[in-house]
Amino acid sequence: MSTMAEKSPRDDARDILRSHLAGRGMRRTVQREAIIDAAFRTKDHFSAEDLLLMARAIEPSVSRATVYRTLPLLVESGLLRQLDLGGDTTIYDPNFLDHPTHNHLVCVDCRKIIEFEDPHIELLENCITRRLGFSPTNKSVKIEARCDEFQRSGVCSKQSSARGA
Secondary structure: OOOOOOOOHHHHHHHHHHHHHHHOOOOOOHHHHHHHHHHOOOOOOEOHHHHHHHHHHHOOOOOHHHHHHHHHHHHHOOOOEEEOOOOOOOEEEOOOOOOOOOEEEEEOOOOOEEEEOOHHHHHHHHHHHHHOOOOOOOOOOEEEEOOHHHHHHOOOOOHHHOOOO
């Protein structure tokens, strides 16, 4: 049994970003630390504006400009994935450290984002790319679908919990 506490995703994210910043000659700041804490305190997808609000709740001095400059660093370092799920807002996914092969189903009625993993999809993606003579560098599946409940009744119970996209 280990006496050391397990590292949290936030701790891993801090270590990865610190290394990435050092490699680029950039320094750590209280504001960047707050942005990391905010980004990895949630499992929900978020926009830059969502992240700004979450980070300011931790550290009021976080500026919009710092969030917009830090997001590309988080994406470059592999900590966040930038998602194009339709709509006018770019969404970021903090769940790839823990679940690097998950995919997304987006309800076109309420815009709810549902994550899923299935080993058959990964196998199919690998078979297709190999058959066509490619080695994948990045894979993702986005399924857009209509909610059966909404189609039947005109109301979607998931709608109240959906994040804006």
